[in-house]
Amino acid sequence: MPRKQLTGCILLLTFLGLPGLVGAVTRTYYLGIVEEYWNYVPQGKNIITGRSFTEDKLATLFLERGPNRIGGIYKKAVYRHFTDGTYTTEIAKPPWLGFLGPILRAEVGDVIVIHLKNFASRPYSLHPHGVFYNKDSEGALYPDGTSGRNKDDDMVPPGKNYTYVWPVREEYAPAPADANCLTWVYHSHIDAPKDICSGLIGPLLVCKEGVLNRYSGTRTDVEREFVIMFTLVDENQSWYLDENIRHFCTDPDSVDKDDAVFQRSNKMHALNGYLFGNFPEPEMCVGESVSWHLFGMGNEIDIHSIYFYGNTFISRRHRTDVVNLFPATFLTAEMMVENPGKWMITCQVSDHLQGPVIKAEVGDVLLVTFANKADKVYSILPHGVLYDKASDAAPNIDGFLKPGAHVKPGETFTYRWTVPESVSPTDGDPPCLTYLYFSAVDPIKDTSSGLVGPLLVCKKGVLNADGTQKGIDKEFYLLFTVFDENLSRYLDENIQKFTWRPFSVDKEDKEFVKSNRMHAINGYMYGSQPGLTMCKKDRVSWHLIGMGTDTDMHGVYFQGNTIHLRGTHRDSLALFPHMATTAFMQADHAGIFKVFCSTLHHFTRGMGQIYEVNSCGNRDPSEQPYGMIRTFYIAAEEVEWDYAPNKNWEFEKQPLDAGGERHGDIFMNHTENWIGSQYKKVVYREYTNGEFVEIKARPPREEHLALLGPMIHAEVGDSILIIFKNKASRPYSIWAQGIEDMDSGKGLQVPITKPGEIKTYRWNVPKRSGPGPSDPNCIPWVYYSTVNFVKDTYSGLMGPLITCREGILNEKGRRSDIDYEFALLFLVFDENESWYLDDNIKKYLNKDPRDFKHTDDFEESNKMHAINGKIFGNLQGLIMSEDTMTNWYLLGIGSEVDIHTIHYHAESFLFKIDKSYREDVYDLFPGTFQTIELFADHPGTWLLHCHVSDHIHAGMETTYTVLRNIDNRIPYSTKSPSGGSSYPATVPSNEQPGKEQLYFFGKNLGPRGAKAALVILFIMGLLLLIATVSLSLRLHSARTQMAYREVQSCALPTETL
Template identity: 50%
Template structure:
């Protein structure tokens, strides 16, 4: 028997040793969520057992001593027998206690409801150390007792009884081993930190501008936002906010920095920490606390939505008034900073009952996550100061307290119309941390301080922010910037080292937000720190530039070069070019920058042929690092203007003396800007950074009038004597903006000069205003831009710039060619107001191609031009070979599409609303269509007969409205056999690929055509990309209407791998399209009205409510949780291919609850939200570790309420498949062309 037990023990030990060396098995193990509570329970059990055993051992020794006194050891064996009998009795007593304890312990450990309610004590780490110290002391005493027992047994052995000596020695060895284990455990526990916060939700009164005047300009406030009145609330609102307290008594508030405004307290943690939030709700309605960027279990998520949980796992979903709840989060490695991230990254927390309304009510705060061992006293030890700013148009119309605010602050509350547009606009507070017009306090720092800025956005479609730090530059994700783009739930961290003392403006440069007061001042003090010296012998580049008034024609050829029709008659362009009694037409008086040869300003400097494309842009200002720019500026216009640059250091200039650089008409002023090393390109930047300069007397009206130009800051030694770049063949500068002529200083002049009956003009008429919004590139529309010509194979540097207002969300698309920017491969660049980027292209396709904005209103509005690639040299011949051919059989098929076949999830999700926000979109009333529409979709067939539809697998279920997921590698030739089974002409064309013709063939109904796409290296991932990247494919007969009608899909291009993968993790992939399908733009609108509307004759297609009802905020064509099939297992390698398409409202910030993901832009970064815009295609990668059903949604307020939400499910870890079947499956998959690899 003993032999068998020994053999069994030997095998167990052997397996244990082998297991310790099998790193791949146990390295993926994760700490349980409540590891500290488990430790307390287990150590408490050990303490009880240790205490009992100590008592029994003590009794044994006393009895042994008494027995020994009764006679000599060797002659009175009965004493030792007595000792052993007592030992047996002691073991019996211990066994009795053990059985009782075992029974009780089993009941307790299996009674989940009983112990899951327990919360961690305040000083859990200290408690653990104390308990472990006690255990160590007891273990030491036990070891001493054991040694005494060994001595006693040694005597017994000498007397002839040997049998139990080995047993006693063994017991003492085990106690020594346990003591060592406890010591090791103590060391491990002492390294973990639990950060505890006591947070209350309180209702308070908040004033967005606690003063009488604009703190920036000194002027009195505009009435629209801040003045109280009979039907206006003013600047003060009742809000709910998070407040930190010192203890569980909630009787003493912890002070926070004044610049935090109404944001909640700063919560911080580093990898390896646990964060415990004791939340108490002092407010009058239910709220929660939900975090971004940490790991939590379902009962610690703090978010209400249908997630298949119940009972205890639902308690976190709502904390009632007066109630309390404790949330526990873990800061795990997969949620912390990735390798390219900063040491501390920005996240946020907010209430999530109805997140849009909760946040609008004020419940939001910052969460900072750091690498292990980088925090010192709750701050990042590498920085002198840090500031956290939230840019948000806080919509008080969505606040839970709107009614209270109307009753309290409006003079005539009973007469307030909450649906009045002017009233609603007055409640949209353009704020930074809840302050407007310069009232954000105490942003103070020293010259040469290293400053960390944590920035994030929250809100709605209007929340497009360009946070501009005047007079400074920053490093953001290893790139040099001075303006940071923010969107709802975008989290950014950036580093600044201010070198210019004074008070500087921090503002959102979006036109509407400047006027709305989204501005603050930050103060840089001279604290006498050492500053780097600059070489006094600086090369100076001299420019002579004047502001001049001119008549500018947006369409000088009078032709739409995409349709061949005259601009005044073309269906798209006549809105903007019609000249009539109440319309200005296509020509406007504007002010533009012009370059002169010298300071006499008598001779214009002629533009070269390669500069013809610049249009109304000012001259290109260039400089290398280490140089100085001197601009002599003359104002030949009729009103004051200036010249303000991005991206350089302005000499002798701060915000308060900035007005001295405003130049009156007829006068001259000289600006001097330095280009030190600290404003130049970083290692990750291109050779030349693209910036803009503009007039800033009134930044909105000056730029709308035309005063803007490009500025390049280049590495030392990268410019030729002519100013051109050494490493490129040709440069192009493109400014994409909707020039709003309604905001121009010259609007009245233009009305008088160009309208046929100026007296009839109503400047507030919406149609008149729309006719003056000129969707242009460099001031040209509909293909009228000259000079975009280049040679095949040349290196082209595109300098792309944005300007304007909330509508200026641009996706600038270059058809048939790709470019590289920030280390990634793209064919579309996203631009926003006052942002710019440099893109390097090497065109390999000849012909005339399109450069256009993919934002649909901008595309139809004329923001599209043509560029020409010529064969200039005989040696530029494409020698690429495409040896691997894939064939897909795809048809355009008309179907009935239901965006929401089941509304159960929707109604549960929005049970806190009086009625579901989905009703306006999904209810089928007399004048509306409902959830069903006729659409056309791409579908795959088995062969060229198109008789058998290819059934989608379980893994492809999630694609829904999308066409088949097409897979390819570098060097592939994809042949699409396309049949048009629909009732009107369509085509199929992909982004990123190479074709033999610049013209995409049209396939008429019933026809079949073959489209060939080649995948050269320039279509594949760049060095900064993931292994696979996504492109969209769609119909191009009418790119807008075809896409809205349903024709879109995803093409994946990967690096080719010739060897099978030996990774044990399963690879899973999902392709998601975030897009507001505007059914008003569908080819089938009239048919849908007739088919699905109850009373078609009552439908008014121009009615705003009808138009809104047909905008379906969908993920892969499904709304309100109706997208299914997003299922994976713990440990899977998951690739999410995210795509954005659509219009100005298609700003999508895609948020994954429960997990973070990695994305690549040269380096690897981590996030739980990714920003999508029209023409954005991005791969993000995730290794899920957190089982459960998790929310996946767009974080934009209107999109949440309109149903752009679903869930994804992470199942427990799947049993791993052995190596040989996996290898076989890989080879088998490769043997079938057209299948996924």
């Protein structure tokens, strides 16, 4: 072969071979934003009950048009899928997707290219979760300091086009323990809450390599897949509300958009945009594998406990039939279909006293004989087991005659439930899974009347002959719920029997309604539950169950001892309606302790009990030796705190509404009746020594702590000594969760420090206070004042405590295994509950608190939706260099509104339960704390915010910055995009982590990029080596032939011989 041809073939093979080696595919989509009218009830009736809407009073509220009612049809903007750039031929989608956009799929290594055209009447954009993007493809409007091309992606005007490019990089890949395809979404992000409520949202699936068909893009690993969004679609937040009023209300001029009943009529509790069973039925066959991609969106009330009747599934290695969804929660559930029939999918948040415990092992058959001795019709419906239609107690949706669904007074019915291998706890589950059973004739009224009980499904061989668990000394069952006696079937009887003047009771009176909501554990309040006793070292299994409404968000906290959850150490867990969980405890600290709901309003209303740990001859933990003593000098002092010293964020990001106002005005503006953004508060501050004269300066890496107290670090085996001075004007204390408190003794009272006093508090860090086997190297807790837990917290007294494995901290008490760490508290500070409310009214409103009227607007203006005490982009100091490992300690405290779904733009992270799982949104609840691990490798300034709609509008947003490394000198911006405080111009190289860098064609590559570049270079080098050897052999052969011909031509003449 000629030399040029040979070289050309080698180069061609090289470049053709590289894409095949990488396996990347460019997946191109043509999406159009179109406006259309959407019908929430296309079948015109309630499919679940079979009744028309004229027969259903509740349905009429949402679906019937009237002078000031829109009805069930609304104008919306939606994403539609087209074949090409002409946008003339739409690609059909399955009807069950509703108004969601098309399913976008990609594998790790692929590149998603979206050609978006806006056919709507106003600007919109396209922002993804779960994939990489540069600034010009983020699709989100916020003050990030960009301009030009990097700003054009923020909004696409009507009639215009824009192309978004999203590479699916390795760091966004599903983790090994994740499902094959992770559930994400894409949505418009100009004003995300309003854009999403208007209809602009769709699913995005990111899969492991080899899962998708290379050409069709469909999955090869499952027979079926379905996507469902559970949300309360708030049409009051839609951009098209005024149009819908004009078009559908028969007397639009009579509409009061602030009227509570009108607003309620526009809140659609929908699955993909369908109500009352109008969701087109997803069909599947027995034996098929099904992947359910589930996600939530919306507001504080969007707490959804999704129950799959008839079959179980696995989510994050956990067997269950219920999952909990919150705004921007994304889950993948994997089901192997086993039980034929038509089954319901419902949200079990109902708007509950325990029955007997039922236990079963895998392989058992349960025969449950139910004798209805009450005077109402009831039933029993279980979670976690299988049953056929003859034992189905669900409402009649499939035409089957089911006597077990309506057991009349005086009748008896026997249910048959089976426990096959398919419902067994997984390897990642505890030996026994906690479920519940309940009456389903009217789930709301029945559970409010008390008909609920615990059901345990155990692995084979776990139970003793008497039904107790092997290896467990004590079992306790706790049901957390707000029993709403107003919904009980026995309300009228209770009024007649227990009120002094029954005839005078107004069942609609607000105070009467409030008095009937019992914040109870097992039907007991204020520590009246008997029987919660154990010995030290007992192996205790706690079976915890949640029931109720969207306010039943419970942070279950165990004082004095920690619990073990799937390989992690905690002292609290989150519990929601129809969710049940199992936690293990081996108490090492004797005494009388509380178990209570740390949701602040539930705590104050009696949702707490006492459990007692007796020594029973075991050695007291105070005798155990502890090593290093870490001493901190901390004071409580009063300050003037500004939640938003800089107002630029609000003005740049939030446009004026039709009334000339912004969402943030009520929190930011100082008016005659609004305090504004400045408040008197009390905070923890660290001092250099026990003189308490000089405050210890915070280094730049701790600037982000803002309102929080100092970050306290300790290792397992350490003792923490807190020298605490109260420099405030009222009594306070300091106490931490998760540790062994040496000052409270065996009682419940933490020592109080009066104003001007100094007290010493000592906390030990036993092994159970450190990371569990599945935890990261360090885990977070919080410390706070306990004189009045609620008021002290809202007044400002809290800080982070970080406990680590042995050997993690350096000689300065900082972590040596990572490059950066950040602690973030997401809390709606209710200044109405602060000790200093009267002081703030006096100072900032110049009014007498005794005469000042507390209106609803005033109270709302005092609820600051803050990150570390800052709102609207005012939190500073979240700065790191690229290609560094960061840990973020997410801290949840607060009340029912403190459901926070924390979203990091441009980066994904791992969080650990039993294994590591990939996300870019983390669900945080009161009383829960979590470490997430984020490798920062994408330079830029990026949005960090809570994804709950109301919290976005109230300012629970900030930015974090990943700085590009240049010659080991990290330039810091002297001012954040929103105009905050300044930072040092440079950071010395000796303060930066010793990460090796590779410069490739002028680009600084991190470890992953460097590895990929080296692999490509190695392959090219190998091919070039082969080419060189082949060419050398060819040249050698050619020269040999040439030499031979020359020898022949120079041969001796034979004629002369």
